[in-house]
Every structure is written in structure tokens, then in C-alpha cells.
Amino acid sequence: MTVPITPLRPEEYRPAPEAGFGTLETDKGNLPLRSLGVTAGITGLVAGVDVVQGFGNPFDVPLEATYVFPLPPRAAVTAFLMEADDRVVEGVLKERGRARADYDQALAEGRRAAIAEEDRPDVFTIRVGNILPGEEVTVRLSLTQPLPWEDGAAEFRFPLVVAPRYIPGVPLPGPSSGDGTAPDTDAVPDASRISPPVLLPGFPNPVRLSLTADVDPAGLDLREIRSSLHEVVREGNTISLRPGERLDRDFVLRLAMSASSSLTLVPDTAAGKPAASADTARDTARDTARDTPHDAAGGAVGEGTFALTVLPPDGSGDRSAPRDVVLVLDRSGSMAGWKMVAARRAAARIVDTLGGGDRFAVLSFDSVVERAFTGGLVEASDRHRYRAVEHLARLEARGGTEMLAPLEEALRLLTEDAPGTRPNDASGASGATGGSAPTGAGARDRVLVLVTDGQVGNEDQILERTHARLGGIRVHTVGIDRAVNAGFLGRLAVLGAGRCELVESEDRLDEALEHIHRRIGSPLVTDLRVVPDGLEIVPGSLTHVGSLFPGVPLTVRGRYSGPAGALTVAGRTADGGPWEVRLDGHPGEGRAVRAMWARDHLRGLEDRYAAGDRSLEERIVRTSIRFGVLCRFTAFVAVDTRVAADGAPRHHVIQPVEPPSGWELPAPVPMTVAGAPMMAMPASFAPPPAPGGAVAATRGSSPDAALGTPGGLMPGPVPPAAPKRRAARGFSAGVPSMPGERVAITGFDGVLPLLREELTRLRAAESLPERDRRRHLADLASRLRVFVVMLGDHPGLAALAADLEKAEDAGTSLGDLWRRTVELLEGLTGGGGAGGGSGGPGDRAAGEVPAGPPAGQPGGASSEAGTPKRRAFWKRS
Template identity: 60%
Template sequence: MRITSLEPARCRPVPDAGFGALLTERGNLPLESVDVTAGISGLIAGVEVTQGFRNPFDVTLEATYVFPLPDRAAVTGFRMEADDRVIEGVLKERAEARADYDRALREGRRAAIAEEDRPDVFTIRVGNILPGERVSVRLTMSQPLPYEDGAATFRFPLVVAPRYIPGSPIDGPPAGDGTAPDTDAVPDASRISPPVLLPGFPGPVRLSLSATVDAAGLELRELASSLHVVEEEGHTVRLRPGERLDRDFVLRLSFDASTALQLDGRGTFALTVLPPPLQAARTPRDLVLLLDRSGSMGGWKMVCARRAAARIVDTLTPQDRFAVLTFDSVVEQAFEGLVEASDRNRYRAVEHLARVDARGGTELLEPLRQATALLGGAESGRERVVVLVTDGQVGNEDQILEQAGGALSAMRVHTVGIDRAVNAGFLGRLAGLGAGRCELVESEDRLDAAMDAIHRRIGAPLVTDLSLKDLDVEPGTVTHLGSIFPGVPLRAYGRHREGSSVTVRGTAAGAPWEERVPGVTVDNPAIRAVWARAHLRELEDRYAMGEHDLEPRIVRTSLEYGVLCRFTAYVAVDTRQVAGEGPEHRVIQPVEPPSGWELPSAAPAATFGAGMTLAAAPMAAPRMRMPSAGLSQADLDQGFAGGGGAESGPAFGGPGRGLPAAGGPVPGGPVPGGPVPGGPVPGGPVYGGAPMPAPSAPAGSWRKSGGRPTHRLESVRPQLAAELDRLNALPAPDLLYLADLGTRLAALAAFLGGNEDLEGLAHELEGAERPGADARALHDRAVEVLTALTGGASPSPAPGPGNASPGPAPQDGRRRGPFWKRG
């Protein structure tokens, strides 16, 4: 191994700044501020989110920020402001919006793009920010507020927590700039895995958040914030200055709701029906309890999860049957199959739960399969129930819906989310499939109240088999009606042609039940947006479960109603040229470690994977070449040929741009906290990243005398194609990048046991660091040689990470499509 020290002048410690803090001549990270302003009226909130960016560098910048939004929020507006210019965003089909953004950057114009990667995870890129310039982007949205037990909840997430990434890494350019490689199970993992700051840094982003409650017509009894200290002024609450973006903001508003039908005058309705004063019929149940014991559930979350699971077991009676499954990377059962819920068996289950601790990864698909298999042969007359206790931090949501969604829709599914930055969107989708409930527990203080609610919801609903009569609704537009549970009103949205009232029908205690609700016309455009978002969510879930012919309908609905979805994007493009050919520097904003997570203080623990990048300091990396680690033959055999860091993408710079992160992966070398050179590469999926595999050695590999392994050129062609893609993606020839490329090609040549073309090109690229080197000539030479080595067909140039056009074909012959069409 060759280790080269950094020049001390490049990375000077900041006095009293805490462990690992660094100062560079380039300044701090680009995201300066996040401002959230909410107006709450009844059961809908209108929200504006403004993100302020500043370019601390002396070159033009593209900044990327991966952030959460409420999973049911309808994003209806996007605006960019810079240099006294205001540019309104336009909603377009996603590939078209990305092409407009890339074209604007190449032409030297400012541009910004907002994309949805999950129902609650979004990405904003702002390009061609001039040195020292400030740019702000604003998102406008409407979100419905869930109402249960006499209180509405306004929940606004502030951090994207690390998610478990299963599957095997796939070839081709990465979809994004994150720390995790894309896998066959999560083809866009690099878009939902931003680097994470080490705990203990001074807050790098100014956060302001205020919520004003319109109390007109409401008897507001109480406002309560469960995770933040707030200041109240009338009906407005504000966060105190100095709060960090490391946990959800949760505000509960206690008031009495009423049954109502609101008509917006434009063909959209919102229906609320309070639970009737009935007693639910007690039906014998077959219940499977799934408890997540993965590494992300450590600390207070594991304590809460065990208590929650034990309380659920206590709801059972001897006429019920149940099973308890705990899971991480493996699934363990408390006992074989479904057993009678006798006192003895319930005691055994609670004993088993008491011994459970956090470990491993969140392999959620297999326990769901086992649960549906256990309940698949249930006797008639028994209610089939699945209860999942988890934080939901997985990246393969679509894969889970596709492979388990059909079976889950035939039984009742309740989810209990435990986290201060919970994956509420996914847990809500799972519960919605099975006409169940999703309960969120954000702190130990909330556990008892939440468990009281869960105790009542686990039982049979008050009213089932719901339908609407008298209102002429448009077929296929009414959101899922589900069932009415104790303390939980029915909330439904839809489109209608005629009618001024509706009759809700269902079955209660085995008998017909109905309630007539008169309509009231209101001037509230948010009703239309909230319906469109809920309708799009249902269509997207059906797409994820295999109905891929729905894509045109989803795009058409999104554009018609002006609501962002996975197949569309907002893009704002300035008309004025302000820079040369594209940004000279790219940075992905690292995020805070989630509050309450037991993240490592130095190197990531095994449960979070070898590839999850914990950023060692709140600053961007300077544009300088980092020395590549030397690779022994053992390293090459273990998968470091080509560089895991280069393949996964540097933490703060886009893949292939020669912009390594402070504390992030070094091109040509292993990732921090990852496998040691010469040591084994951890197998399997990880949180936030994974080591890249070694180039596959096809049959026919052999060893020369002396023991040095050799492999065929075909085994590294995918890596060479990826290098060619990244080379073509450079906005201009870059000597530092070319020098780094030479070291990676030399490593590949060594892996092959010698290759004249690769060795010759690597030797030529060494000259990139010599005075007077011709960047254009070396760049063209590298393109020429790599094109020949990859089969003679030059891949299409990609403007940057996540190019909409397919990358190199994977080894099974299939080509990667656009990442947003995963599933």
C-alpha cells in the first residue's frame, strides 16, 4: 500500500471547532438556510419551503441537496431567485425537465430542478451559481393533516435518514451523487443516500420554522410540540433559533372536527366522516407480529419497539392465534407457526421480545413473505392481521410493494413507525394496502398515548365495506375508502360531475349502516391539489406493483393538475448567460445524523455498511487531486480494481469529477470505514452504501507461473465502459481527473495480469501532472483507447450523474433505463 500525506496547509484544524473539523480555502458547504412557513386551516396546511444556497468557491458551482417533505404533500410550485431575478419553475415530464436543466448548464445559464425520488424524499439541484453569489429556491405545497382521537397532527420532516440498501451493485453510471451504489433491488440508491455529517458539529444550516393556525370556526384546545421547544405568539408557533435539521417537527392541534363534505366548485370534493358511536364486533384473529431488530433500531427505538410489541401481544385473547417474528438480515420465530394466544404462549412471546437487541440490516421483504404465508391458510371467519413495528428505513420500497403488495392487500396491515425521522411515506403505503392504520411514535414520551390508540385500532374496525351514493363521482378517482376505526374519521377525496350531497354506506356489526352528508362549496384550491397527490400516490403504488402501463396516465394527471410526481419534475431556467460551459465544481450537501440514532463517532459500524460516508467536516472539498491509494494484488482480487469510491461517487462531488470529499471515498481506494486492503469485502446489502464488487472472472481465468492471477478483458469491460461514460461527461478536459484515471487504469491492467493498451494509456496519462501537458490531447487519446477496448461503440455522452439515457449494458445483457422507472 502507498500512503501519501496531505499537505498540512490544505486542511488546517479550526481551533475549538470539535473533532474532525477542517478549514479549506474554499469555505463552507453551499446550503446556508432552510425556512419553513406553514398556514394551517382546518385539516389542510399550506406550506412554503425556502432553501438558501451560497457559493463559497471562486469557481462556478452546482449544489445538490437531498431532503424530505411530508409524504402526502402536493408540491404545486417552484421558484428560483438570484441576482434580483425571479424565475418561475415549469412542471414537465421528467426526462424533458432534466434535458432542459442540463442544456441550460452547458450554455452557462443558471438553472434549478426539483425531483421526487420517493414520496417523502426529494432532490434539488441548483447549477451555475457564481462565486460568492446567493441563490434561493422556493417550493409551495399543500398537505392534509391526519386527525385521530380529537387531534390533528402537522408533521414536517427535516432529515433523510440513512436507509438500508439491499441487492447487488449494478453496472453503468450512477443515478445520483450519493454514497451508496445503485443495486438491482434499489436502482437509484445513489440518489437517496446523501453523506452524513459526523455527530457534534456546529449547526451548518440556519433553520427557521413557523406554523400559524387559522382558528376560525374551531375551538382550539391545545397546541403541543413533541420534539422541539417552541415559542408561541397567539396562534403562531416558532422554533427557537439554533435548532438542527436532525428530526421531524411534530405539532399536535387539539380540536373537535365534524362530519363534512367540501366541494371546491371545480369538480373536486373532500369528505370527512366521524366514527359512529358503535361497538366493534370482536372477530377471532390470526395475527403475525413483525419486529424490526436491525442496526438502525438501536437505543431508545429498540426499547420502544419491544414495549410496543409486548403491548400488542397483550391485546390478544385465547380465541386468537398469533406468531412473533423478529428480523434483521435473518428472520427468527418465537415459536413454530401460529399458536393459540393462551397466557403461557403470550408469556413466552414477551420473554422472547425482551431478549431482542439491535443488529444487522433491514431485510424486510422476507419477513413479510413469511407473514403472508402463515396467514395464507387461515380459516374462514377469522380476521387476518399483520402488525409491523419498524422505523421503515429501507430503500427498496418498490421491490417490496411489487413482491408482497398483492398478498398484503388481502389482509389487514397495521404499521407502527418508531423514529424521530421515520419513513412515514412507506409505512403509510403498506398500511393503506391492507386497509389498516399507521401509527407513528417519535419519542418515548409519546409511546403510551400511541399504544392506547394502537390497542383500539388492532381490533376490528367499526364500519367496513364502504361505498358512496348520491354523488355522481368520476370512476376511478375516489381515493381508497378503507374502513372506519375507533377515533379515526374517514377521509376521502375524489372528482365528481354532479351532486351536492353524498350518502356513505357500509357494514357495522354485521348490519347495513349509512350516513348522509350535505355538501358545502368552499373556495379552497388546496382540495384539488391534495386530491391529485393522493390519486397519483395510488397510481404510483399500482405502477410499483407491476402495472407499468399506467405511466402515461400518471404523467398526464401530474401535468394537468400541476402536482409533482415521480415521472415529472419542476425546472426553472434563467434566460441570461452568466458562466462558461457548465459549473466547474459540484457539491452534494451532507445531512445531519438523525437525532436518537446511535451513529458511530469515527468509522461507520458494520450495520450501516462499509460504504456509508460520514462526512468528517461541514465543508466542501477543494478542487484538488487526492493521492490514489496503491493497490496490492490481494486488493484487486477483493474488488478494489477501478476504485470503489470512484464507482460509488465521491461524497461531495459528482461521480467521475475528481472531487473527493473530506472524509469521503478516495478515487481508486476503499471507502472510509470500509474493508481494509487485502481483507475480505463484506457481502450483502448495507445502509447508505456498499463496496463495489471485483470484476467478474469468467470461466477460463487462469494463473501464470508465480501465482499472479490473470483475467480476460471481458471481465473489466463494464468498468471501462463506466470510465468512458464519465470521461465523456466532463464539461471540459481536466488534467487532475485524467491523472487519477491513469492510476485506476493501471490497477485494472494489473488485475488482468498485464494489458498493453491499458498499460500504455495509463503511462500516457501519468503525463497529465507534468508542466505543459495538453489536456485536450490526453482526453481524446483516452476516449479513443477506451472506445476501442469497450467494443468500438462509444457510449452516449452523459451531462452528469443520473443521465436519463441508459448507461452501459449490465453483464446480463439488459440495459438500464431511467432510474425513476424502477420497479
């Protein structure tokens, strides 16, 4: 295949030497997205957020701009506005196909229009059409999100970048459904909608970012506010980003505050009118689920929404049943750098929590699945745990993210040879899958732990293939990334009645793992049920009920009918005794409770749809429009009545996104073609051609060619066992080390906090019985081995680890070995315990993203022709 290279004329561009490789600068700019403003009002444990995006047209012809961006996965989007030429157009929520048709028709008629669509729980797309030359258009989104609370702290997390995701499967024929860099495949039919091009590292900050959060404790005891990943300015309880921050990582605030059990009742008449379409009345009339009259707000007369929060009882969970645990670790190329270090450490810590009566397996995967042990589950003996940690220490990031196969293998291991199981979650929640399984004298808890960044595009395929097999298995997910795929990991954890922990830095890892350890242990209260008193719960409206764990409150939302009343939450304690708490309802107002319930309810319906129940499509659309909350089957569309252009826009640009902070991507290698310097990837990393065939690699007539080349997903190796599958698309870990070569993953400063933590643990264990102290030293040996690998080598730690491996031998002097260990750790750490030190691999700068855009799409621009035809990709047949 021949790809012509058309150079730009000198008068068409101006080099920008400090802008990073491959970037150019034009007089008018080259990106449509000018600004992004986020304003959050946090009241108690609820956040109301307004997102304002400013688009401009630097070209000489009308423009259609596309922006793929993230939102919190549990957020309910309830309003959409477009502002242009001193006109404000309110968005209308419609069935997605109808909204797309209205948008396309408006553009064809020369009118301005904008459409907001959800492609994943945390990935959204906005298209703004017929932006006139030199004009600026503003779009506004309003959303509401709950703040999770645990161990005395709430978390406000707002994502700012869609990280590249691994796209498996065989490319589909026909036009793509979107304008992204990845082709649609049979496993990810909308891959081209979730793969925006990626800016080169060093590109001048293209978007003005502002983010402000106003915190109102609403009567709760607010003790501390911490920002995890950004430099902020605080004035009272108002937190603002410092100017100049980039959209390359999540914004995270942690609020140390109290919480209390409560029941809030919000009648529909107090919830306000939702942002629904003019067709709401007609769509609501079709809702035959309940034969009751509806008011103008779309709710039933006499109905409302409740929010129930119950704190767990005092105490800690004492595990009484043995466990079967399968640990699945992602070692794909996108995990390179600090993420791989943190993932190995997380997995090793989980292995260390297992007891002698437990069984376990460790699976690692990229394009292939590797096991720490052959066969099935093995006993969690000291020997097996050491071998597992040793296996984990050898893992390096590489290849593609083929996640489905290891998850299916993990479920197979947990369902084979199981003498009995315990009910992981006997809730009556609508859509819950973590149900009860047979119990008996040999009953065992079954647990699957997935450690990954979650950067895959085939989430629906994974959920569909695993959903039916999750009964009786609790699934916990540990998401490690600064731009984690929280939507998918959260959905998987909910379906598996488990927990999702997000780790944006190594400093956060220990806290997150403590939560996972508690989750793997037994809950305080199980078999929970909600019993109404004085009001009626609308059947099928309860969100997930779950179980009560130490430090984690239970939050349940649902619909009710009746004037007022109370709810009782009843269950069974770990020792089999009854437990219950009764809460009287207190009236509330505003749309937050109603919107958050609708989002949770829709998410449950969408997951059931993804798992194979295609009959839910019409019900999902009706529910979304009735309650005015965006979902994957609906869209907000804003259409101006005034004609502004002569037909459809003649230019289409998809906004490139920032490289995620902390990612270490393969660097491009230089080569020369026909005497002109350019960049290209090695053959194994060559980007695929753009859908529709090859066109010019550089379009001199397009100012947006100044972007250089967008990053996007690079092909990785194809597993030998699957010769018919196309080349797996993922990130490579870069140049591998020579066999036997020890490569330092971090400097000593990166290991120092871990050594301090080990010293603190060692001092705390001095009073344990001799057997437990010997086991502690033997387990410490496995962790020291990991530190040695992280450092490349360390003779002192390596020698101590070798001696500690013999700690359980009766002939080994425990006192001498214990003293040696304390002295070495004190010498290395200066005698400090846990909590000191910082830095490490998580502070390293991100590597370069690969060069080489899909041919003919410099800077993410799509065809100059009319609006491309798009398939109804969200309807999977």
C-alpha cells in the same frame, strides 16, 4: 487496492478544535446550503407550506449544488421558483426525462437552472446549477398537506432530515443515478439518490433553520397546541422554533381541536390555475380518459373536486371474530438505542392484547429472520404469550434491514391453514387491496403488524412483491424514529387497509399503541360505499374509502361533475345492521382540496405501477401535469434565459445531512497510517469504494474537503445462506455484550413511567372477577421481565415477576400476591400512577456516526468533471 492519502497544506485549512472530530473550517465556508425556512399556514385540518432554501457558492468556479431532503409524504408540491441575481424564474412541471434534458442543456449553455425531483413519497432532490462564485441563489417550494385527526387531536408533522436507509441487492454496473454514498443495486436502482453523506457529530451548525406555523382553527374548537420534539416560542396561535435548532429530527405539532362531518365541493373554476407547463394544453388534449372539454386550469368544464369527512358513530368496537396476528419486529442496527427499547415494548403490548381464541406468530429480523415459535401460528394462550414476550426481551439491534423476507414469511403464515377470513375492508376505492375473502363459521380476521423505523431503500421492491398477497389481510405499521420513513410505512398501511402510527419518542408510544389496539379490533362500520345524490362521481377518482373505527374520522376525496348535490356514506355496523349518513355539499375555493386529491390519486397509481402495472406510466405523467402536482414521473425545472457562466459548472457538491437525533451509530476506531493519525472503521464496517474506482481519500485542492468524512450506510454481516449477495449494508449495534452479560438499556428513570402505568392498571383491575385478576397478574409478570432486562437487573422486580408467573395456579393466594404487587410498585414509584416521570433512553444523546467517506468524496463533493450521465432510474424494466 491502494488508496493514496494527499494531505492538505497548512495554508489551505484551519483546525476547529470545538467542531468535533474530522471537521475543518475554511475562510469561505464549505457547504452550499446556507439556510432553510419553513412557513406553514394551518387552516382547520389543512396546511399550506412554503419551503425556502438558500444556496451559496464559496468556491472560485461555478458550482452545481445538490440537496436531498424530506417533505411530508402526503404533501402535494404545486409550485417551484428560483431567484438569483434579482431575477425570478418560475418552475415548469414536465415529464421527468424532458425536465432533466432541459436542465442539463441549460447548464451546458452556461445558464442558471434548478430542478426539483421526487425520489420517494417523502424524499426529494433539488439541484441548482451554475451558481457563480460568491453568489447566493434561493429556491422556493409550495405545498399543501392534510392534517390527520384522531381522538380529538390533529397532527402537523414536517420532516427535516433524510435518515440513512438500508440498501439491499447487488450493485449495478455503469454510472450511478445520483451523487450519494450508496451504489445503485438491483433491488434499489436509485440508491445513490437517497443516500446523502452524513455530517460528523459535533460539526458546527451548517444551516440556519427557521420554522413558523400560523394556526387558524377555522371555526373548530382549538383547545391546546403541543410541540413534541423541539423548543418553540408561542405568540398567540403562531408557533416558531427557537434559534439554533438543527435539522436532525421531525418537527411535530399536535393540535387538540374538534372536528365535524362535512362535504366541501370545489369547482375547477374556483381552484385557480395550477403551476403547469406551457405544454399543459397539449398534454391535456392527449387525455382521452374523458371526452369532455377542459378549461384553462386543466380541469374539465363542469367538474370539480370534493372532500368528504365523516366522524364515526358513538361506541366502541366489540370484537366478535377470532384473529390471526403476525407481528414483525425490526431488530436491525439502525434500531439501536431508545428505538429498540420502544419497539420491544410496543411488540409486547400488542402481544398482551391477544385473547384465547386468537392465533399469532412473532418474527424478528435483521439480515436473518428469527421466530418466537417453530412451525406456524400458535394459540394465544398465556404460556405462548409469555414465551413471545420473553423472546422479545432478548432482542438487541444488529445487522442489516432485510425486510422483504420477513414480510413474505408473515404473509405466508397468514394465508396458510386459514379456515376462513373476514372482509377486512370491503371498500370500492380505486386501488384498494384490502378486499374481502371467503367467510364462514370459522372466519378469522387476519392482521399483520410491522414495527420498524422503515429505513430501507427498496420500498418499491417490497410493495411489488407483497401487493398481490395483501387481499383480506389488514396491515398496520408502527414507525419508531425521530426521522421515520413515513412515506413507505404509510403506503404499506394503505395497501393493507390498515393504520400507520409514527412514534418519535417513548412518551408517544402508549398513545400510538392504543390506536393500534383499536385497529386490530373490529371496526364500527364496514362495507362502506359512497352514494351520490344530485352530482356524479367521476369513475375511478375516489381515494381509499376504508372502514370506520372508534375515534378515527373517514376522509374521502374524489372528482365530481354537476352543479351541486349531496353524498351519502352507507355501510354495515358490527352487528350487521345498516348505517348511513347524508351530507349536503358546501361550496369551497382554493387549490388545497384539488391538490390533495391529485396527490392521493397519483400515489395510488404509483403504488400500482410499483406493484407491476407498467402501463400506468403515461397516465401518471398526464395526471401530474394536468393538475400541476409533482410526482416521481415528473419534475419542476426552472431555467434562466440569461447566460451567466462559460459552459457547465466545474464543481459539484452534494449537501451532507445531519445525523438523525437519537441514533446510536458505531463509533470510529483510531489507527495510524504512515505515521499520520486518521480514522478508520473495523474491517467489517469498512465503507465501499466510490462508484468508478478509488481516488484520493482527501483532495487538498477542494475546500469542501473540510467536512471530514460523511457517514452513510456501513456494511453489515452477510447471512451464511446467501453467499452470492454482496455484504448487506446497514448499521451495526456496536460492540456486542459477552454471552450471559446483562447490559442496562436504560436507567431507572427510564422505567419509572412504565411502572407508574402498571400501578394505575393494577388499581383499575381491582374490581375484576378473580379469573381476570389472576390473568392480569400473570400478564404483568411478562412485562416486569422486560423491565428487568431494560435495567440490566433488578432483584425486587425479578423476584416479583417469578411469583406472578404462578398467579393462575389455584393454590396461589390471589390476595397476598395482589397486595405484594401493589406495595412493591408503590414503593418504587412513590405511589404515583401513570402520567408522571419523564426522561429515559429517548433523552440520550446520539452516538457518533462512522467515519470513512466513499473514496474521493470528502464532504460529499462529486467529480470535478462535467455533469455525470444519469440513467432514467425511475423507469424500472
